[in-house]
Amino acid sequence: MSQEIRNIEPKAVWNHFADLNAVPRPSKKEERIIQFMVDFGKKLNLDTFVDSVGNVIIKKPATLGMETRKTIVLQGHLDMVHQKNADTVFDFDKEGIKMSVDGDWVKAKGTTLGADNGLGVAAIMAVLSSTDIQHPEIEALFTIDEETGMTGAMGLEGGILKGEILLNLDTEEDDEIGIGCAGGVDVTATRTYKEEETPKNTTGFTIAVKGLNGGHSGMDIIKGLGNANKIMNRILFDGFTNFGLRIANINGGSLRNAIPRESFATVIIDTVSKEPFLFESTQLINTIKEEFLTLEANLEIEIKEVTSPEKVMDLGVQEGFIKAIYAALNGVYRMSPDVSGLVETSNNIARVIVKEGTIKIACLTRSSSESNKWDLANSLRSCFELAGFDVDFAGTYPGWLPNLNSEILVVLENLYKELFQENPNIAACHAGLECGILGQNYPKIDMISFGPTIKGAHSPDERAQISSTQKFWKLFMEVLKNIPEKK
Template sequence: MEVNNLAPQELWNNFSQLNSIPRASKKEEQVIAFMLDFGHGLGLETKKDPIGNVVIKKPATKGMENRKTVVLQSHLDMVHQKNGDTDFDFDRQGIDMFIEGDWVKAKGTTLGADNGIGVAAIMGLLASTTIEHPALEAMFTIDEETGMTGAMQLDPANFTGSILLNLDTEEDDELTIGCAGGIDTNTSYTYPEQPVTTDSVAYEIAVKGLTGGHSGMDIHKGRGNANKLINRVLYGALKSVAIELCSLDGGSLRNAIPREAKATIALPVEQQASLLSFFDTFTAVLKEEYQTIEPSLSITLTEVALPAKMMGKADLVKILNAIYTLPNGVFRMSPDIDNLVEASTNLARVVVKAGEFTTQSLQRSSVESTKDDVANAVAAAFANIGCSIVQQGDYPGWKPNPDSDILRLMVKLYQENFDKEPHVNACHAGLECGILGAHFPGMDMISFGPTIHGAHSPDERVQISSVQKFWRYLLSVLKEIPVKD
């Protein structure tokens, strides 16, 4: 069966069309045009705001005109990430999807279910002639994954609704009423390149096979960070071998736990045996550490052509020490909400190339003071070696409101539909609701969605039966939206 023939067909067909369009963050021109054509094709009020968000409005169905107006919100962009051995051009190709049991997956790339399923669900509602609903205002934001600039620069004058349903939660039994804020810490350090020592041999160290995942939702799972792991290998090797670092390239996206990293090193020919002995012993230790959580971890050493340039030893020691001391992972658990990560940091990107050492990391917290604390800790580690530091993209968290009217309604409807209690919680991801709440003081907001696993990685997959459950639940909520005050 093809994906577009799955039930509910009005959702999956839209998802299939959406996934045929490249839509990387900051490269949303094609998907914006697609959404504008979609809205105009339905004869609905449709517009693009100055930053690029798309707004489509649909009047209430007959008999629902006195209900509160609902804002339906999802983001248009998706994380573009692929396995190292996958030949795929995200700028020109549509996602290659397939069905495996109860799951829809992609071949070697991210799937785009985050947040494409939410977008497709809203499109299905806008196109329907049979579904009962109040007046709808669809808010399709851009650039959620790399800065939330769409939400930040959104024009609130385009909306009149008093209830906002964000369709970007990734477990179908969860109702999310709060989220973390975040800030990016980017660093750079210029070093003088030196000629590689004569009578040297070069090797590439490659870390592969890690699970990766979302740097917010998966940060507490203890998964390996390729940048931290390769730094451990280099740090350990330098203690017994006169290695010289020629280049380093680790990680990919700012909001993904790094899955792969590689470094090219040089060393005197006569020390090859010492390097090989260290490597075999130390990588066995790392694999044992991670055998439960990262069974596919691969760390290889391959002889390569000798580069011409390297980093001097003093600078090498500086950067290895900085990365080693850098906090990574959970920084603080919430003292108020069980099992909620309050603050975290993820070293997403490390590059050493052509005389420049750069890093990208993302700090998250649901509390502003601890967001500042973890961001300061990261900045301090790099300031100690003289890096230039830029902290940007600061966005607020979303403070939970357990007395929310829409929450009470949705808990009741979940119990009626599925004969059990939903999990009401806050999440450690950076949902746009924190920013939107600042635009719309008093807006009653909630986030929910189908079950999506492995977001931000090529293991991303969405559960078919869960999408059906989510669709049924969404329709029941819209049917029961209360009357206007």
């Protein structure tokens, strides 16, 4: 497996990517990958250090003849999203990613691949370790915790970097030049409930929603994919309204920036209502599958009879909880009035946990408009507070406002046209890139984002296109040669 990946061109990039993927690197547990990067920089005898929050900075002097060009910051994030299929046995804290080649694509075996943002990091490493690539003075910035809070970018102090141009290598379509992105805020609703003894003469059931595509809660939110938490809630709502269903526990979704692929619940029904409940639930399941047939062909919803749990949720709290989930917006809230086809504001109901007297609902609200970000966040807050929840806003980060007069944008646009005989897609995206945050402490830096094509990021279907990586590398090499002169 590893050798197959290492033989792909450009070998320098794929070899560094294979090395990265051998190191577990979950968000907020980056100690091993930080040390890996420090060792990498020091082995090359390059100026290498770790800042106060854990970002790794590696500096490399300009190559001969490039000393008069502007210093550039090459930036990528070290952490990766950890997702796996339910039937995949894998320990992200201990194992390296298992990869394979499938035609023009590199995939992982039942897990996320880590191409987001491992390929960008690997490309930077390839430049740092090269002896024959022309480039100006480089400050390589490897941030931590991008996927679960962007705390690395937030913690980067002003004055550490001297570069005038920043190349962010975290865009996932090879024909796109990124000039802006959405900001975001975590909206978390919590409350407690009283556990009650399970009534007599009841039958227990488990309900499983699985097989959904999932995906990136920013880039993929426009697709209208199924959200396992919302689908589960439809079934619970119907069972509660018509048959008095009671909830024992729920475990739905995973990470805040991943569209939920799975949700599992344990419930009870009065035994006398067992058959009507199963009949109507089957009808509802068929309806939901029909609704999602085009987008979610592998959707599975299973109801299985089990031994009744010992305790269930307080009835009053349960009613408020189910109705709040039903009312809370999930998906696109507003399209951009200025950029055709761009989602401006959205919400992902990412995580729903009901367990042992505690409820937690975790959402990620995104927007390229600060006012609409808070408008939607307050809408969600109102919905959950009406149901008795405490609501917390955390992890807020700004968007990145496009600069159409960017000097580096002109360079990339012209080089792309020259190399590929077509116009690039110059666009803002609905994902949360670190550029907006980095721009707070470095307001004068000229930023741009580009990268190879990666599909299914944040899901076990994540895959990186080999031919696209070659295209990206070709563009990257030309960009390094054509950095403008210092003024």
